[in-house]
Amino acid sequence: MANALRQAICLLGIVALMAVDGINGTLLVVNRGQVMGGYAATPDEAAWLNIAYLATKLIAFVSTPWLVGRYDAVKTTWVGGLLLAVVTGALAMAPDLTFAIAIRAAQGACGALVLVAAQTLVFQAYPATRQPLLQSMIALAVVVVPVMVAPALHGWVTDAHDWRDLFVGAAVTALLACVAFHSTRPREPARVASNAPRPVVQLLLAPAIVGVVYVMQEGARFDWFDAVHIRVVAVASVIALACASWFALRGDAGRQAMRHAGAHPDFVFGLCASFFAGFALFGSGAAIPLFGNVVLSLAPEHVGQLALSSSIAAAAGLALAGLALQSGRVPVVAPIPVGIALFMTGMWLLSLSSAQTGAPQMLLATWLRGFGMGLLFVSLTVMTLGGLPRERMAGGVALFNLGRQAGGLAGMAFVSTMLEWRLPAHGVALWQHVPMGSAELDATQATLMNLWMEQGLAAGEATTASAAWIARQVQQQSAARAFDEIFLSLAMFFVVAIPLLLGTKVFLARQSRRAQHAQRHLAAP
Template identity: 35%
Template sequence: MSTVATVAPRRATPISAALLVAGIVLATLTEAIASTVLSLGRGDIIGDTYATPDEFAWLDIGYTSLKLIGFIAAAALIDRIEPRRLVIAATLVMGLACGLAAMTARLELLVALRIVQGFAGGVLLVGGQAMLFLAYPRSRQPILQALFAMGSVVAPATIAPALQGWLIDSQSWTWIFFSVVPLALVAAGLLLIADGPMPERTAPRRFDWIGFALIAVTLFCATYVLSQGSRWDWFEEPRILWLTVIGIAALLTFLGQQLLARGQGLIDVTLFGSEDFCFAFIVSFVAGAALFGSAFLIPAFAVSVLAFTPTDAGQLLLPSGALFIGALLIAAYLMQVRRVPPVATVPFGILLIMAAMWMLSGSTSDSGADDMMAAILLRGFGLGLLFLSITLIAFGQLDRRNRAAGIGLFNTGRQLGGLIGVAALQTLIDHGVVANGAVLGANLSAGQPAVVERLAATTAMLTAKGMDAAAAARAAAGLLGRAVTGQSTVIAFDTAFNAVALLFVIAAPLLVAIKIGLSRYAKARAARGSEAKAS
């Protein structure tokens, strides 16, 4: 998409280089906090804004859909604005929008501010990562991309939930938004001081407004359907059905329009001429589903089954963040110092994530943080090995002309994969709770000795505590029903953990086959090119 031909980096001092990297990582932390604010603060925000669940949903839909649109638009903005200035502007806009969100309880204003936050977050993520590739040579990218991943991937999955849980329990949800403001100011200050890459500007390509409108409609429909479909039992709700139809129609129209644009459309189609980018783009969907899906499952299980507080649920993933960071640094060392190819760590990452999800599938209502910690740590280490590898595979061979567009598409794939994964797991859990409850309830007839004994023991215990016999009998039946529901929920979550593991069992051979197919296609195309030159 971009028409930046070459880049002439300034001769930055080591201090200036460190300031640039620190500023970019801090900027990504602002997005990490803003993107996950609704995960633990839902109940508090609904209470303070007097919003219905349908109204509250727009806070998430507005942010996520505009974040995806920001991913796509970022390349065109980088084409027209110096990357450092763009990231500074996006970071300050994020800080301002979060500061205003902390000072209002008006739902309409909060939705508007979430839309601004989402677009700013998408732009600063793409701009920050593109700036690292522009400012530093390929040989230094492993460690730089590992540092970037700490803010863009590790923080939303581990650090941000822990911070938010503590703030909700000790202060209020508004402090989550307030915490973004100083981070944004410090990040912008560091980026202002640091020397950034100076692209040699050329005339930007005409912006494809038609293509942008079509992909914006597609991404909005996809976000709404995937985030709200499970609440409405999917296509049983007409609005979900119609938005799905509109989204598919807009996507097909967009793809046709891009083909007819002959290289002048919104998407730089030359990206898909790279075998590595095509493979990593496909993997990004699977990796996104694993990252966001497991990050959704573990705190949800802790809160709904183990009755953890928001602070405890947030801190549950915190130790895995340390292993995630450790795996990123180990992988960066292997690739930058030992020259290990990025693809070499992908199988180990997949196996570790599969093992972690299989271990979590044995959790019960009596499990605690200690019982789950080994699996959670394995998950963090596996994700670290996987994400750095696919990042370097995706962007390592792209040139400066289309790298920003590639980063935007890759992030879009990862985010959509996460939406698909969470939606599928939520639906699996909802249906599983109902189905498991029906099966368990069918085996609890009133005349069974075990049931009679359980009800009698519970009734006697309640009677001994001062409750009259009739009320105690009713309460005993209610407690038995709650036990059945609780066990149904545990089984549903265990099935969901297994589903994430099975995702890789199914996806791994398919990805290998795709990689082999792409390699053969690339070799055949290269051979045809050589024959054409020879003739």
């Protein structure tokens, strides 16, 4: 009993540290205006708060496996958690935007350190038969908190107090989690050597990732490749990524990586699937708060509650999938198609929303989406990482999280691009049905003018106010139609993704059979 309690406290500390990283990752989701006002920043300047966080996080994913192999997963988790607590609290005291951007970069690096080291530790320290439930608990922090819970926390704290207060509370939580983890940490697993990325690879990879993140975050803002600097950054980043990949795959390290990929087709398939799952998760997680902000004109607290409504369903999906897989009676891939179907149904229901839709009408759709994501991610994690050998676990965890985060970047870029393109298009289409001088428009404007004049406005002011009200209604309806298309596109995303994933699965199975046949042929006398 005492040992079980120690394990539960240790795991709770790990989940809490990951949850703090989820809170850090959702800055600007519902409180962009308040953060910009606090730093007197323009939208382009404030965007660097997210660019710095995401870029350093992706870069750190590449280097963390070497740290885990050098210092073991327990020490790396503990030190990473302490650093995470420090930099989380530091953001609350950042005096200006430049300092805040530097802190955000440190938050991203520490978050990656904790995610990779802690998840690797769970796989190494606990038996495989318990992994489904353990990974479902980790997914609570990795999937549910950043997409569904943290936006509500940001909204509530922003409306009730100050957005910085949440980071003070998160820092205290991280410190307590570090204490709990250190006092109940499992026995340090044997260190597994892991080669650090070659210096030339690191030199090429760092600016390439920064460039990719910048393009993904700011591409829609500048209409993508219509802007010269976006084209230059995109081309330079692609060239740097290609060169880094070429240097990384040269020599013995490259041959070992290819042999590892051939020996573990489930890992390669899961890595591809993590990108698509991240696209759907973070894309929908960005679209729902935007719908509440742009269409429903909700305050930050209520925008966060839209995302929070699906958290209970997501937690239930995670628990159900974990219990089903741990029982051994359910194949590891069985919950994945069910989760995809529920996610598609939920997003299709959201595509039926209008400007008059309220949170109660969206409840069923958000619950289906959350429950589907819960089923999907547990199965995907266990299938991808469950069969990896011990010496490859840290690298596998890093790549899996990197794939999910890269997919999330693409999903958020897709949502922002669709909104930038489709909102004006729907506005033009709707204004064609509001012809100036028509009897219906004149009657509506006359009624509004009378209402404004009854409230004490002069005739000229009432005319201006009624025209502005009509323009706002057209803008709101245009935004509602644009979001309907975004939700429907996310629902239909898997119509494209599933054939690609199935094709990848078939290809990997054939390659695996060929490799096994070649090995048997060589082994035959």
